[in-house]
Amino acid sequence: PFDVLVVGGGPAGAAAAVYAARKGIRTGVAAERFGGQVLDTMSIENFISVPHTEGPRLAAQLEQHVREYDVDVMNLQRATRLVPAGDDGLLTVELENGAALRAKTVVLSTGARWRQMGVPGEDQYRNKGVAYCPHCDGPLFKGKRVAVIGGGNSGVEAAIDLAGIVGHVTLLEFDDRLRADEVLQRKLRSLPNVAIITSAQTTEVLGDGQKVTGLVYKDRVGGDSHRVELEGVFVQIGLLPNTEWLKGTVELSPRGEIVVDERGQTSVPGVFAAGDCTTVPYKQIVIAMGEGSKAALAAFDHLVRTSAP
Numbered sequence: 001p002f003d004v005l006v007v008g009g010g011p012a013g014a015a016a017a018v019y020a021a022r023k024g025i026r027t028g029v030a031a032e033r034f035g036g037q038v039l040d041t042m043s044i045e046n047f048i049s050v051p052h053t054e055g056p057r058l059a060a061q062l063e064q065h066v067r068e069y070d071v072d073v074m075n076l077q078r079a080t081r082l083v084p085a086g087d088d089g090l091l092t093v094e095l096e097n098g099a100a101l102r103a104k105t106v107v108l109s110t111g112a113r114w115r116q117m118g119v120p121g122e123d124q125y126r127n128k129g130v131a132y133c134p135h136c137d138g139p140l141f142k143g144k145r146v147a148v149i150g151g152g153n154s155g156v157e158a159a160i161d162l163a164g165i166v167g168h169v170t171l172l173e174f175d176d177r178l179r180a181d182e183v184l185q186r187k188l189r190s191l192p193n194v195a196i197i198t199s200a201q202t203t204e205v206l207g208d209g210q211k212v213t214g215l216v217y218k219d220r221v222g223g224d225s226h227r228v229e230l231e232g233v234f235v236q237i238g239l240l241p242n243t244e245w246l247k248g249t250v251e252l253s254p255r256g257e258i259v260v261d262e263r264g265q266t267s268v269p270g271v272f273a274a275g276d277c278t279t280v281p282y283k284q285i286v287i288a289m290g291e292g293s294k295a296a297l298a299a300f301d302h303l304v305r306t307s308a309p
């Protein structure tokens with residue numbers, strides 16, 4: 001069996017694998033797609049000490065760093081079930097291909113995915129004006145016009161954040177009112193360069209073949225369509241943790257995030273979690289790496305305390 005089995009090969013999983021392997025213990029990583037969300041981004045400018053890198057390059061370096069150690073990397077493997085330890089003290093992770101991996105401890109780092117609008121142009125202009133992360137991509141739109149789609153807490157927070165960087169923000173909400181906390185709404189309404197449009201259903205992202213030039217929304221009350229000229233669209237309609245397969249086994253928050261304590265321990269003994277799939281706030285690469293390292297150290301600590309002398 002593995003001493004530490006990491007499920008997920010993004011920044012959190014890669015960090016967990018390196019930290020575990022450096023303890024000289026038997027380490028494995030099973031990942032559906034090694035690299036994770038980093039593979040879906042281009043420009044990365046907030047990976048501290050590396051002023052500029054690109055997603056595919058960072059993903060390759062994550063894998064290279066893990067492979068410097070004696071880690072069993074199982075790429076293109078999707079976990080479908082976690083079974084808590086029985087009498088033998090071993091946890092089981094079942095894979096879609098029918099295999100079952102046994103481990104003394106498990107680090108869950110299956111990340112998350114942004115909910116998409118599913119409208120024409122969204123995919124085509126992804127990273128060419130369509131963005132999902134204001135902390136990551138906000139500065140790329142300095143002085144420009146952007147829209148934020150979604151009037152929940154994350155949308156309104158994003159609009160407030162972006163209003164300080166970009167020229168103008170149009171916030172579009174599907175419902176007839178914003179759902180964000182009142183204090184955030186008050187802050188948003190006080191900003192001079194923000195327009196708020198409710199009952200607005202975004203129906204298309206427009207572009208010139210290279211980059212975003214605008215969007216179209218339908219007024220859900222009047223029924224007519226309107227066009228907004230802009231350079232960027234931030235989609236803030238939800239971040240979905242990849243934890244569906246853990247329902248009923250590990251405690252999840254109402255949003256589906258794995259509930260962890262400050263050491264990354266979950267509700268199941270010997271099972272730790274890190275990164276975007278957890279309740280830890282702010283979903284970022286450096287944060288996921290720090291949390292992954294922490295979870296691996298906590299798993300090692302657990303092994304030391306539970307294994308026979």
Ligand code: FAD
Nearest residue numbers: 008009010011012032033036037041079111136275276285
């Ligand atoms: P992920 O990167 O999501 O990795 C999850 C891993 O788990 C993947 O390997 C996945 O295949 C695997 N997995 C999922 N389900 C299963 C399963 N059932 N079985 C096995 N494996 C599974 N952050 C920044 O700090 N700076 C940026 O500039 C930046 N830009 C971004 C741009 C875009 C377009 C996106 C989408 C995100 C961006 N982020 C950025 C956020 C950053 O990518 C994430 O915070 C980070 O990747 C989270 O790491 P993670 O390891 O927790 O999860």
